[in-house]
Amino acid sequence: MAAQRLGDLWAETPLESRIFCSVLLFSWAVYLWEALLAWRQRTVYRTTTHVPLELGPIMDSETFEKSRLYQLDKSAFSFWSGLYSEIEGTVILLCGGIPFLWSVSGDISARAGFGPEYEIVQSLVFLLLATLFSAVTGLPWSLYNTFVIEEKHGFNQQTLGFFFKDAIKKFIVTQCILLPVTSLLLYIIKIGGDYFFIYAWLFTLVVSLVLVTIYADYIAPLFDKFIPLPEGELKQQIEEMAKNIDFPLTKVYVVEGSKRSSHSNAYFYGFFKNKRIVLFDTLLEDYSALNKERPEEPGSENQVAGGDGEDAEAKAKAKNKKQGCKNEEVLAVLGHELGHWKLGHTIKNIVISQMNSFLCFFLFAVLIGQKELFAAFGFYDTQPTLIGLLIIFQFIFSPYNEVLSFCLTVLSRRFEFQADAFAKDLGKATDLYSALIKLNKDNLGFPVSDWLFSMWHYSHPPLLERLQALKQSKQD
Numbered sequence: 001m002a003a004q005r006l007g008d009l010w011a012e013t014p015l016e017s018r019i020f021c022s023v024l025l026f027s028w029a030v031y032l033w034e035a036l037l038a039w040r041q042r043t044v045y046r047t048t049t050h051v052p053l054e055l056g057p058i059m060d061s062e063t064f065e066k067s068r069l070y071q072l073d074k075s076a077f078s079f080w081s082g083l084y085s086e087i088e089g090t091v092i093l094l095c096g097g098i099p100f101l102w103s104v105s106g107d108i109s110a111r112a113g114f115g116p117e118y119e120i121v122q123s124l125v126f127l128l129l130a131t132l133f134s135a136v137t138g139l140p141w142s143l144y145n146t147f148v149i150e151e152k153h154g155f156n157q158q159t160l161g162f163f164f165k166d167a168i169k170k171f172i173v174t175q176c177i178l179l180p181v182t183s184l185l186l187y188i189i190k191i192g193g194d195y196f197f198i199y200a201w202l203f204t205l206v207v208s209l210v211l212v213t214i215y216a217d218y219i220a221p222l223f224d225k226f227i228p229l230p231e232g233e234l235k236q237q238i239e240e241m242a243k244n245i246d247f248p249l250t251k252v253y254v255v256e257g258s259k260r261s262s263h264s265n266a267y268f269y270g271f272f273k274n275k276r277i278v279l280f281d282t283l284l285e286d287y288s289a290l291n292k293e294r295p296e297e298p299g300s301e302n303q304v305a306g307g308d309g310e311d312a313e314a315k316a317k318a319k320n321k322k323q324g325c326k327n328e329e330v331l332a333v334l335g336h337e338l339g340h341w342k343l344g345h346t347i348k349n350i351v352i353s354q355m356n357s358f359l360c361f362f363l364f365a366v367l368i369g370q371k372e373l374f375a376a377f378g379f380y381d382t383q384p385t386l387i388g389l390l391i392i393f394q395f396i397f398s399p400y401n402e403v404l405s406f407c408l409t410v411l412s413r414r415f416e417f418q419a420d421a422f423a424k425d426l427g428k429a430t431d432l433y434s435a436l437i438k439l440n441k442d443n444l445g446f447p448v449s450d451w452l453f454s455m456w457h458y459s460h461p462p463l464l465e466r467l468q469a470l471k472q473s474k475q476d
Contacts, residue, residue, distance in 0.1 A: 019376035023395045024093060030402060031086045038079060041453040045072045048448045054464065055447055058437050067444040070153045077149055081141045088137065099378035101133075102126055102387065120186050123386035124179050131178070135171055142167070153444060155262045162259075166223060173222060181207055186385050197361040204361075205354055209271070216253070216269050216278055225256045229279065234327045238277065241331060241426070247338050248273040258282050263443055264324065266333055268341065275341075277334065282442070285324035324442070325435050332423055332431035333439075339422030345415045352411075356404060364392050412459040420466055433470045436463060 013021075051064045092098065105126035106116065114121040146163060150156035158166070185203060192199045211219075220226065229235045229252040242249035250270070257265065257280040264282040268275055325333065340346055367373060373391055374383045423432045440447060440463050447463045454462055 015372045016376040019372060019396075020093070023376075023398070024090065026398060027089065028086065030398070031082065034082065035079070037450075037453045037456055038075060038082075040450040042072065042075045042079075044448055044450050044453075045075060045446065052448065058467070059441070059447065063441050063444075066153070067441075067446045070149075070444040071446040073149050073152065077141075077145060081145075084141070093377070096378045098387070098390070101129055102379075102384065105129060119384055120183050120190075123186055123384060124183055126386060127179065127182055128175065131171070131174065135167070139167070150261065155444075157259055157261055166260075169222060173219065177211070182386070189385050197358075197365040201354075201358045201361045204357060208353075212269060213271060216276060220255070224260065226253045226278070227256075228252065229254050234284075234330065237327065237331055238334060241335065242275075242277075242338065245338060245342050245426075247341060248275050249277060250274055251276045253278045254281050254284065255279070256281055264439060266330075266337060268337060277337075279330070281324075283324050283333070283439075284330060285326055325438050328431045329435035329438065332428035332435050335423035335426045335428045336419045336432060339419035340415065343415075343418055343422060345419070352408070360393060360397060363397070364389065367392050367396065406456065409457070409459050413461050416460050416466070417469060420469060424470065429470050433467060436466060436470075 045068055048068065049065075051059055051061050055064070102122070105122050108125050109115075109118060109122045112121075116122075143163070146156050146158060147160070185200060188199050188203055189196050216226070229238070235252055238252055239249060241247075250273075253276060255278055257263070262282055263280075265280045266278065266283055268277045270276050368383075368385075368388045371383060373396065374380070374387065377387070377391055377395075379387055420432065423429070439445075445463065449458070449462055460466075
């Protein structure tokens, strides 16, 4: 009876109220699901205090404990920042923050001489204020993450001045890209007629391709220094490997990521016959500034009698603690990355992304005329296009987005195994095996995970699974 009465009450509730409640309830359902997964993983961090037997050959107890504590701190931070974000979003929705900010944007536009008929101008003001609000409210969390957690565990390389300069620069560059692109998109939607979704999709496709093409050449250098990889054995080996698999390599860069963080990375970019490879200096043992800056242990030159064994052990430990990979291991990592290209993973991801984009714009065209969607979020008299994009893409599509995200995560893990197998076929199994161990150690990755957390979140297979696959190939 109670369930029937609740059902009758729900049916009698206005459609806009049901839409609003459904969005809010689904948002909290997703948050609680994520919180449950995080709690399961934190339990693994807390209870796994000793190196499991299968990890003994690849991880020492000191590194294992460091990674455990690092991940515990990150998990706790993620819990509190996630809770704050969910509460903030709920308060904004319940208190009518979106229509309020739209009204403020209209007032600012009016003072600048632009009336209600200049909807695009008001939309850009709204977007500027919304991103500014997001940047300000997210600043304390970013500061804590960088200068407390990352600093505590030895990853942060930034000064406070560098951090704020970087944050301001990022905000300005983002606005320089976001505002013109948004204004053109809104204009296309306004004048596109019945088939505007096709033109909007084509426009976003062109923008995404242009951004991918120019990012490393014109945008990334605004934040980090890119230098050509010096002539030498490593560059020669990279060019030879690229030639062997018909990868149209034109340039190899090293980016000074060590000025920002000691985390490492590598990627390639470009279209058609114009491919470039970017290596973080923290990935390269011979180029990492962190290795050059690492001071000698005091007293290492003069040891007391009987300390020869201890001296040799200390030297071995110092060598093992070097940041980055040897040349052979770097080549193995690149073999994996180029495997994504050779196996068509990059193209497949682009196709999937654009199919999803087209579907979303098509559904947006179907739903944009529903006034109840706008009324659900406090827009009773006007239906601004930008607000329609926000409501439909962020709120209405959220269940679909969750399912799609999980499917892409599963697909990504499959691609990673295939790329590892490609590197194996290049004869890099042994070097990739050692490189994965080193990178996991350098980045303090924790090699033990809850199966449900891993399945939902990990875009890369867990370390042990990748090593097991490579170990089998090595034996074969």
